[in-house]
Amino acid sequence: MNYFFFLNHPDPDLESSIELFNRAPMDIFSNEKKESKNIYLFYIENQKWKNELYMKIQYNTSILIKKSDLLPKFKDKSVFVSMTDRELNGDEAPFNDNTMQSIPAWRSNIKISSKFTATSYQGEIPGSFLNLNLSLTSCSPFLQFGENIENYFYLINLNSDPIEREFKIEILDKHKQLIDKIICRTNYVNVFNLKFLKKLTDDYMYIFRSKGFGGIPIYFARTIDNKSFSLEHTHPPQEYLFLGNRNLYQKKKKSFWLDE
Amino acid sequence: MNNLIINNIKKSKFVNIMRNKLLFRPSLYLKPKKNNLAVSDFFFWSCKDSFQTKFYITNLASQILPDIPQDDQINILIYDNLGNKIDDINLILNPFETHEFIFDKKKFQNIYGSFFIFHKFKNLGDLIRNQCHVAERGYTGYKKQNGVWNFVHGNHYSASLLPNKEIQSLVSTSFFKSNYKMQVSFKDSIKQELVINNPDNKKVLFEILYYDEKMKYINKDNLSLNGLNTTIHKLTQNNFKYIEIKSNIIFCRPLVIKYYDQYFDVFHA
Numbered sequence: 047m048n049y050f051f052f053l054n055h056p057d058p059d060l061e062s063s064i065e066l067f068n069r070a071p072m073d074i075f076s077n078e079k080k081e082s083k084n085i086y087l088f089y090i091e092n093q094k095w096k097n098e099l100y101m102k103i104q105y106n107t108s109i110l111i112k113k114s115d116l117l118p119k120f121k122d123k124s125v126f127v128s129m130t131d132r133e134l135n136g137d138e139a140p141f142n143d144n145t146m147q148s149i150p151a152w153r154s155n156i157k158i159s160s161k162f163t164a165t166s167y168q169g170e171i172p173g174s175f176l177n178l179n180l181s182l183t184s185c186s187p188f189l190q191f192g193e194n195i196e197n198y199f200y201l202i203n204l205n206s207d208p209i210e211r212e213f214k215i216e217i218l219d220k221h222k223q224l225i226d227k228i229i230c231r232t233n234y235v236n237v238f239n240l241k242f243l244k245k246l247t248d249d250y251m252y253i254f255r256s257k258g259f260g261g262i263p264i265y266f267a268r269t270i271d272n273k274s275f276s277l278e279h280t281h282p283p284q285e286y287l288f289l290g291n292r293n294l295y296q297k298k299k300k301s302f303w304l305d306e
Numbered sequence: 307m308n309n310l311i312i313n314n315i316k317k318s319k320f321v322n323i324m325r326n327k328l329l330f331r332p333s334l335y336l337k338p339k340k341n342n343l344a345v346s347d348f349f350f351w352s353c354k355d356s357f358q359t360k361f362y363i364t365n366l367a368s369q370i371l372p373d374i375p376q377d378d379q380i381n382i383l384i385y386d387n388l389g390n391k392i393d394d395i396n397l398i399l400n401p402f403e404t405h406e407f408i409f410d411k412k413k414f415q416n417i418y419g420s421f422f423i424f425h426k427f428k429n430l431g432d433l434i435r436n437q438c439h440v441a442e443r444g445y446t447g448y449k450k451q452n453g454v455w456n457f458v459h460g461n462h463y464s465a466s467l468l469p470n471k472e473i474q475s476l477v478s479t480s481f482f483k484s485n486y487k488m489q490v491s492f493k494d495s496i497k498q499e500l501v502i503n504n505p506d507n508k509k510v511l512f513e514i515l516y517y518d519e520k521m522k523y524i525n526k527d528n529l530s531l532n533g534l535n536t537t538i539h540k541l542t543q544n545n546f547k548y549i550e551i552k553s554n555i556i557f558c559r560p561l562v563i564k565y566y567d568q569y570f571d572v573f574h575a
């Protein structure tokens with residue numbers, strides 16, 4: 047199972063949406079069941095996981111879901127979306143199964159739009175993340191500085207434990223000097239305006255790290271008139287290696303930046 | 307012993323290539339010829355019209371082996387859309403250094419293409435023993451006029467650089483075509499383009515299949531790309547909503563550019 051999310055933004059002029067497909071990207075690398083599936087919305091209420099059937103989706107069709115299409119009770123909530131052939135009871139937590147197992151990953155188009163433009167990426171949270179103890183080391187060159195430019199940092203955390211916990215993210219320069227801290231929540235689409243960050247004089251890289259919890263780090267930049275956008279996530283550390291025991295180096299990099 | 311021999315045969319390059327050719331348990335990529343070779347995506351760049359391109363090159367030794375601070379020797383190979391090598395740049399990055407490489411609009415006036423970035427560092431630690439290759443999959447920014455830089459990360463393990471400076475394509479190809487179904491629709495934008503490049507030396511054929519909003523096949527465009535060529539293919543069919551790419555490259559995932567009223571979106575399909 048993969049999970050998808052809305053990039054909620056504090057600016058009411060921006061719309062977040064996901065476009066979900068009931069088909070794997072490549073037949074030769076997937077054992078998908080070519081049948082209709084149920085789209086469920088997962089959310090937390092009173093420290094318990096809840097889910098709600100959104101709709102049935104026929105095989106080989108897609109659906110664009112805007113955050114504003116959801117019921118008003120979801121307006122301020124982080125909602126995680128997935129598809130399964132099962133019928134769920136309303137208290138079932140997000141789970142992992144083979145429904146969307148595929149190479150390349152079964153993704154959705156995760157988008158932020160204004161009336162002038164839009165930006166998106168093909169993204170997912172793998173169900174295998176649900177029970178992992180993740181940390182975060184995100185080395186980002188995406189911050190842009192200018193009079194009319196704003197940068198936002200998203201951290202999307204999803205895990206099976208419905209207790210929402212706070213955790214700290216530290217922002218460092220390349221010399222491991224602490225620049226600032228922000229507080230995130232688990233099972234939440236965390237978003238921060240990074241206006242407190244000033245341009246580093248000698249480098250382009252900021253390091254976002256957390257020892258407690260991890261997630262998908264996404265960087266959104268916009269001109270404040272909402273006429274131009276950028277959206278991209280940083281690679282997990284092992285993506286700078288091809289083949290072999292890549293996880294070993296992921297651990298080495300995390301140990302270095304997390305001082306472990 | 308027999309199992310070991312069978313496993314070695316299964317892993318051999320020839321068997322790997324034949325499986326790909328026949329689409330029998332294919333792999334997305336081939337293994338580089340030698341253990342110490344660096345790998346790169348084949349990144350798109352454009353100085354066409356009002357487009358600007360930049361790339362953040364970071365010291366990958368510091369990203370992969372941060373406990374061994376060392377220089378990183380960078381080789382940037384830039385090709386135009388017809389596969390001609392138009393620049394060959396060498397840089398050295400200090401430990402933990404990141405360099406902003408901007409494509410010079412005067413030097414690359416109104417043209418576009420693709421580029422590789424290969425890294426080399428003296429101390430590979432235990433990377434070779436662990437059968438890992440250093441791979442550049444970093445971040446390219448595209449911009450028009452006064453908009454923000456629109457970033458895209460690398461997406462493929464396209465090629466490795468041989469000691470004689472030849473490019474070895476790592477993309478798997480087959481006698482049969484396979485389909486890549488993009489998980490995105492195109493009705494929301496006013497103009498749409500696919501950027502397709504060919505990191506192989508051989509010509510590759512592509513079909514762009516158009517589907518309407520009911521996923522009913524409408525039509526197709528046939529394309530062919532010579533070695534190291536790049537094309538910006540405008541999607542022109544009326545009333546299409548979805549796209550599939552069919553190619554002898556087993557995993558052919560293009561870059562998508564969608565144009566809106568005021569700006570553009572760019573991402574890997």
